[in-house]
Amino acid sequence: MSDTDDSVREIRINPIVPTESVLVSTARGMRPKQAEERIERDTRAHVETCPFCHGNEDRTPPQITAYPDGPDWQIRIVPNLYPVLGDDSSQKNMAFGLQQVIDGYGRHEVVIDHPNHGIAVHDMSREHLASLFGVYQQRMAELYESDKRLKYVLVFKNFGPAAGASIPHTHSQIIATPVVPDNLQNEVHHSREYHKKFNHCIFCSLIDEALTYEATIYDRESGQIRRKVNVGQYVIERGERFVAIxxxxxxxxxxxxxxxxxxxxxxxKASAEDLDDFANVLRRTMARLDKVVGGVQYNFFLHSAPHGSEYEGCGDSYHWHLEICPRTSIPTGFELGSGLFVSTVSPELAAQALREADPEAD
Ligand SMILES: [Zn+2]
Ligand SMILES: [Zn+2]
Ligand SMILES: [Zn+2]
Incomplete structure (x- = not known):
């Protein structure tokens, strides 16, 4: 890519959380931050010494649950050996002037996604992925049910060392907290504001726009409409019930x-039929990503309506989703200091490349 006229340099406002923005700069000068030396991912199918592989079940803390239960489990949930939050204390808030501390109360669990040590999401079957998200769903519901102090259950996955995975066996994590994380609060707050103003869900509006947006191309000389094209330029994959954007x-x-x-x-509230279509869209999307980026390492996380009285009534304005964030570059001092993320690939070109990749090709 060269630093020509078609390079983009612009600040784009996040339409859902307008206080967040990104700098899209495809100019060549931004390139040194690309992570050139990537740590490769462990892709072996079985590792004798891995605590998450079949046969080593006694090397994890006692399991919370497994599907199916027994030596042939396909998905297994265990407590995190090094939890960032513990469940052994009562929640107390301490305030020191402007500094507030909320005791590190909560739950931290590990979901072993698949018996195959190094399998990538796009190599898992649609059925398996539907079960995996069904397991997330069930565990989230159990946690909310078991303890009313838990206000948010975050499900996320770090895939590959570049995304912060410390154990190479494919797994995801569940963290339940007594406070709603800021990112969620912001999304809920701003989508509620949008709904107050326009009586419509902003996520639905963005989906409608992505699916139906038409660009009008005018003739330069006459000024007449030459043609209308259905751009759909942000749509990567569309299923019957889900869309990847x-x-x-x-x-x-x-x-x-x-x-x-x-x-x-x-x-x-997603049904089994929903999860089946979701699994297909996820698998095909991840396959496209892998075709375009190659051995992609990423974080994904689920955003869903939080629990707690102050979030009652956000059912009309909020809209659950999965965010997939591939780690192809490392945030620098600029990002940390400014809070402004820098993207060196134009989202439109990235979308086009992803759309043109064949998710079923070998
Ligand atoms: Zn393993
Ligand atoms: Zn909506
Ligand atoms: Zn979100």
Whole structure:
């Protein structure tokens, strides 16, 4: 890519959280931050010494649950050996002037996604992925049910060392907290404001726009309308019930969000049929990513309506989704200091490349 006239340099405002923005700069000068030396991912199928592989079940803390239960489990949940939050204390808030501390109360669990040590999401079957998200759903519901102090259950996955995975066996994590994380609060707050103003869900509006947006091309000489094209330029993959979209203000070059086409704020309400279509859209999206980026390492996380009285009534304005953030570059002092993410690939070109890749090719 050369630093020609078609390079983009612009600040894009996140339409959902307008206080967040990204700098899209495809100019060559921004390139040194690309992570050139990537640590490769462990892709072996079975590792004798791995605590998450079949046969080593006694090397993890006692399991919380497994599907199916027994030596042939396909998905297994265990407590995190090094939890960032513990469940052994009562929640107390301490305030020191402007500094507030909320005791590190909560739950931290590990979901072993698949018996195959190094399998990537796009190599898992549709059925397996549907079960995996069904397991997330069930565990989230159990945690909310078990302890009313838990206000948010975050499900996320770090895939590959570049994304912060410390154990190479494919796994995801569940962290339940007594406070709603800032990112969620912001999304809920701003989508509620939008709903107050326009009586419509902003996520639904963005999906509609992505699916139906028409560009009008005018004739330069006459000024007459030459043709209308259905751009759909941010749509990566469309299923019957879900759509994968490249965000207009992507923080990460290859960031993709998957959302239900029908309005729904709560992931816990997704049906088995929903999860089946979701699994297909996810698998095909990840296959496209892998074709374009090659051995992609990423974080993904689920955003769904939080629990707690102050979030009642956000069912009309919030819309659950999965955010997939591939890690192709390392945030620098500029990003940390400014809070402004820099994307060196134009979201439109990234979307086009992803759309043109064949997810079923070998
Ligand atoms: Zn393993
Ligand atoms: Zn909606
Ligand atoms: Zn989100």
């Amino acid at each position: 490249k965000p207009f203000a992507s923080r990460f070059e290859w960031e993709i969000h998957i959302l239900p086409l029908r309005h729904e704020a709560d992931f816990l």
